[in-house]
Amino acid sequence: MSRDEAETAENENNWAAEEEEEEQCRLYEAYNELHGLAQAFDTPFDAPAVLVVGHQTDGKSALVEALMGFQFNHVGGGTKTRRPITLHMKYDPHAHSPVCRLLLPSDSNSDYEKPLSLQEIQAYIEAENMRLEKEPCLFSSKEIIIRVEYKYCPNLTIIDTPGLIAPAPGPKNRALQGQARAVEALVRAKMQHKEFIILCLEDCSDWSNATTRRVVMQIDPELSRTVIVSTKLDTKIPQFSRASDVEVFLLPPTCMLDGSILGDSPFFTSVPSGRVGVGQDSVYRSNDEFKKAISLREMEDVASLEEKMGRSLSMQERSRIGVSKLRSFLEELLQKRYMDNVPLIIPLLEKEFRSATRKMNEINQELSTLDELKLKEKGRIFHDLFLTKLSLLLKGTVVAPPDKFGETLQDERTNGGAFVSSDGLQFPHKLIPNAGMRLYGGAQYHRAMAEFRFVVGGIKCPPITREEIVNACGVEDLHDGTNYSRTACVIAVAKARDTFEPFLHQLGCRLLHILKRLLPISVYLLQKDGEYLSGHEVFLRRVASAFNDFAESTERACREKCMEDLVSTTRYVTWSLHNKNRAGLRQFLDSFAGTEHATTGGSGASAGLSQDSSFGSVTSEKDTKSRGDVKLSHVASGTDLTSSIHSTETRLADLLDSTLWNRRLAPSSERIVYALVQQIFHGIKEYFLASAELKFNCFLLMPVVDKLPALLREDLKSAFEDDLDNIFDITNLRHLLGQRKRDAEIEIKRIKRLKDKFRSLNKQLNNQFKLPPGFRFDPTDEELVVHFLQRKATLLPFHPDVIPDLHLYPYDPWELNGKALSEGKQWYFYSRKAQNRVTSNGYWKTLGIEEPIFSSSSSNSTSKVGMKRYLTFYVGEAPNSGIKTNWIMHEYRLSSSASDCASSSTTTTTTTRSSKRRGQPKTEYSGYILCRVYERDEEEDDDDDGTELSCLDEVFLSLDDLDEISLPN
Incomplete structure (x- = not known):
């Protein structure tokens, strides 16, 4: 190649890198504006962001500063953040010092950006903390939004939440317990947003202790959108006495930590202590020194781990240690979410635009009805x-x-x-x-x-x-x-x-x-x-x-x-x-007549009084009749009438003596009064x-x-x-409606501008997945593995990059159209390895064993480059109640040797390309697979779809579900 051709190629590469970087900048700016719109007008959509969750002593703020590349907030014990801080970070190689803009509300209810220095932003955060400390609520969910451009900043949106509190029990700590409940409620509300990636910080050397995970798993039980980070690694390494303990700590078993977390395993970080400044207490004179200290700390951690374990760390283990590795992973993950969500944001913006327009029409309608007759009718x-x-x-x-x-x-x-x-x-x-x-x-x-x-x-x-x-x-x-x-x-x-x-x-x-x-x-x-x-x-x-x-x-x-x-x-x-209860009263009085007889016993007259002259017998018709019968019996027996009258008068005198004339309260009198009181009270x-x-x-x-x-x-x-x-x-109402109208106009303009931005981005992204006119995508198995999957693992460029990334298993096969690369009746896409192949309406079931894919070159005719698995789709619930369909999937993966080769070449490739493209970090790609999905036509031969089947293809597709075969070695 001549010198002119080399310069031309280099210029083209630089131009392509600059164009890609400019496109990424437009993507980040669009999402940053979307996040600001959601905060300003309380709109229902959420932009993807990294939500940092941890306890006060987990080193949360220090890790955020290390990810940013500069210090801006207080770090230490106690509550330093009472409002969530949203940091829209943007990589700018020309910004040698952080350029910060604070989003502040204006009088017109529309936010504006105010350029501030780091000291001014720190003073603003401290003032907000002091203000909230004096209020009953103590904390606020309203975010402090800061836009940052810096040469050390990644392209990330990070939300730093107030630190969780673990108060001691007991009545003396009720105030702190109330604060802990308030903080946890705030953090839980933030984690409810499905688009947020949760960065869960744990400061422990034993994964069985789930301090922060306890809170996170209440919202994300499977940890499917959670990245776990073990902080303060430099303080934990000396605690391990055996290499096996370090092995378990770096790669915890699934019984301790579920493998469904983002990144497949935890990250481990250390942030050097010390602040940036010019005072005597400052350790670093500039942010450059702070950045170098972070890199040095990362190298020291790797060396300490290798010394403790007695061996060198593998590439996979190294990819999880250090702030730089975490930052690269988050940056790539967020960029992927950004690109995947672009088509989903557009209909949400359309809906919000219609809602804002309808709100504007309602305001205009209210303004038109502000006259006397219409107001009376409305009333x-x-x-x-x-x-x-x-x-x-x-x-x-x-x-x-x-x-x-x-x-x-x-x-x-x-x-x-x-x-x-x-x-x-x-x-x-x-x-x-x-x-x-x-x-x-x-x-x-x-x-x-x-x-x-x-x-x-x-x-x-x-x-x-x-x-x-x-x-x-x-x-x-x-x-x-x-x-x-x-x-x-x-x-x-x-x-x-x-x-x-x-x-x-x-x-x-x-x-x-x-x-x-x-x-x-x-x-x-x-x-x-x-x-x-x-x-x-x-x-x-x-x-x-x-x-x-x-x-x-x-x-x-x-x-x-x-x-x-x-x-x-x-x-x-x-x-x-x-x-109404007279019979009961009579029965009650009769119950103690015998008791009164015992208390008055001594003379025959008294005994007769007790038996015949009770309160109940005086008032009873039956007893009156009995006295008449007694009187007649006396006459019949010849008893003297005078003696009978004398006996009655004696009893009456005794009755008056015990009730009317005597203040000494007898038991009979007490019970009579009690019975009468009960009767009156009940009535x-x-x-x-x-x-x-x-x-x-x-x-x-x-x-x-x-x-x-x-x-x-x-x-x-x-x-x-x-x-x-x-x-x-009316006067005040007209003023309020006018203010609401102006706010609605601002909201409509911002939504329309965002909608146009996302439409443009979506159009550009769709053009990336289109082949030039006249071209047809029809690769062989070897080409899919060698020229696509292997290049994916080594981060080599694609010309053109036509196969998209797709998380397969939430989608049914008939939903792949428009999401995967389509060629005729076939769909191609990259995905991650997963044991769970269940979709919303069915599941993919494997057929037989994997088939090896060999290189077709003469020098490597026996070299195995990949493996191929066959799956068929069933409608229904797994594992045995589904109905078999005609949907077939070929799942390609790299073989062990190819994967190792890809991993070893990743380092060199990434290092070379990272100097040209800032937005492409290094990631472990051995977990990727490539999928080809198509639907068989029962009325046609298997090869009528344009796919040439191998002998093993025909064997596998002719098998029933329960058949098993063995391949010769």
């Missing part, structure tokens, strides 16, 4: 819709989600008050029907009334002391005798008033709480149906105030009516209300329970249905008669 319509939602909630609905608006009985007691008796005890909530269900509206109202019946209906009369009975006897105005009927009434009404009045107030508070909860639920239903008056806050507050005032006044009036009933039943005892309770439930239904629940509409209508009428501008706040 009346909202009034009717609000009442409709209230009625719907009382009658019952499931439109509002119970997990958001429902309350269990325990929540209801906490928020609305509990039914507590005078002894301070509550009725067990588990005994109330539907106590654990989250209810609202009419269902919650009914449960509260049911609990009121349970609690009040189960109350027994409070205990009565002898002192209370004696004090209640008092002194009459005409004599000093005792009246136990009055005594019982005095005690019963006092006990009933003290017992039932608190329950009345508690019932009012509980039902008022339930009614007031109807307001936010109704607002939710209106918003859900698109019937809410957004922007008219003054009018909405007036409607809410009118509803709350109505509920409070109605509850107060209803409670006063119930109090009147309680006062009437406890002020004057009407015996007709308390004679008051039954009347109070029925009256309270009836009145709250009639005078609290029903007015919401029949009186509230008229009241709101009158309030609306009076509001319209006032200054309409103040009610609807």
Whole structure:
């Protein structure tokens, strides 16, 4: 080759490298702008990024700085980051010092970039930390977005999250425990974004300890989008005493660490301590020195490991040690995600563009309706819709989600008050029907009334002391005798008033709480149906105030009516209300007649008094008849009538002596009073329970249905008669709508600009996978392995690069069109080795054993260059319940010798090309396979699809699923 030809080739290579680098820059800028749009306008799409997750002592911030190539934040113990920091890093070989721009909000709600120095950015982060430290929330999920261009920066987007906290247990650490919960909730919310690559940092020498993985696996159980990094490697190497321990640490078994993690195995990093600056405490004078120290630390770690293990590290082991290896892996992984997601971002931007346009049309529609007549009509319509939602909630609905608006009985007691008796005890909530269900509206109202019946209906009369009975006897105005009927009434009404009045107030508070909860639920239903008056806050507050005032006044009036009933039943005892249990009272009194006989025994007259003159026998018709029979028997037997009358008078005198004239409280008198009090208290309770439930239904629940509409209508009428501008706040509303319109215009412009960028990028990427006109892609097995798969493993260039990378197994074979290289009825793509070959609707099943692929050159006719496996696709669940289809796949992989050759040549190739192309890092490619998928036609011969089958092809494709063959060596 002549000198001119060499210069021309070199210029073409340089031009191609510059064009590729420029294309990558456009790709990174588009995604950076997409991420900023998602943060500024809370849009639903997420740009791929690396999310760093770790505890405060895991060296998280130090690793981020090492990946960036310069220091900008405080590093050390304690909480140094209270807001996530998003770093959009861009490689710029001409930026000899970091060029930083901080994204700040402006008055027009559109963000702008402000160039700041590293010291100014550090001061801004410290100010934000101090501000949040004084606020109750302590942490914020709003990201600090920084754009960085530097000669040592990779093309990465990294999100540094606040460090997780592992507080000590105990009441003394409650504040720190609260902070730990807040940080974990923030980090978990960030990890929910499916597009984020999680960088999980672990500071441990035993993989069975999963400190950070415990949190990460709650969101990513399979660790399928997680890269695990063991930090502070330089401090762990001296801890190992045996080489076998180091082997297990560098390559942990699957029982300790699942092999499905990104990168197949963990990375190991060390960051040298010391800060960059000019002070006495500074270790490095410049970021260049810091960068050199990182490289030196990486070399020392490799040397220490080789010394500890007594052997040299393999290429695969070296590819996992050091910050530079991690940075290259992340950069390539993120670039791959960027390119794969370009076609997916476009429909999301289209949807968001339509949503923003619809929002703009709604704002214009609202601006056009800001006149008096239309506002009044909107107010009346909202009034009717609000009442409709209230009625719907009382009658019952499931439109509002119970997990958001429902309350269990325990929540209801906490928020609305509990039914507590005078002894301070509550009725067990588990005994109330539907106590654990989250209810609202009419269902919650009914449960509260049911609990009121349970609690009040189960109350027994409070205990009565002898002192209370004696004090209640008092002194009459005409004599000093005792009246136990009055005594019982005095005690019963006092006990009933003290017992039932608190329950009345508690019932009012509980039902008022339930009614007031109807307001936010109704607002939710209106918003859900698109019937809410957004922007008219003054009018909405007036409607809410009118509803709350109505509920409070109605509850107060209803409670006063119930109090009147309680006062009437406890002020004057009407015996007709308390004679329902007269038979029980008589039985109770008869039960201690014999006891009274024992206490008065001594004289025959006293005994006769005890037996024949009890309170029950005096009031019983049966006993009256018995006395008549006794009288007739006396006459029949000739007994003297005078002696009988004398005996009766004696007993009456003894009765008066033991009750009316004697203040010494006998057991019989005490039991009589207690029985009467029980009788009166029970009657008051039954009347109070029925009256309270009836009145709250009639005078609290029903007015919401029949009186509230008229009241709101009158309030609306009076509001319209006032200054309409103040009610609807037209001036302020017009200003707010104008501001919203300007924001929507900015959002539409940004979305449109991004949409055009991604369309252009997608077009360029699609052109890469197209063959020139007239060309046909029809390689042999050897060509697929040698000229494509092997070059993939050695990072050699492709001319053209037509076969794309594709994660096969989420896709069914009929979904490959448009994703893989298509040639006729065949599809080609690269993929990674995976044991799980299950797709969304079926699975790939292997047929027989692998077939070797030999080189066709005369010098290497026996050289094995690769292996070929046959698979067929089944629809259904694995492993034996599927239905066989005509879809066939040839899976190619490098043989062991070819893989070793590829690995050895990777180092030289990567070193040569990395000096020309910054965006292409070194990666272990031996895990790649090449796939060819096609569908057999049953009506045609196997070779009609343009593929020439070998003898082994025909054998394998003629096999049934359960057949097995063996190949000759």
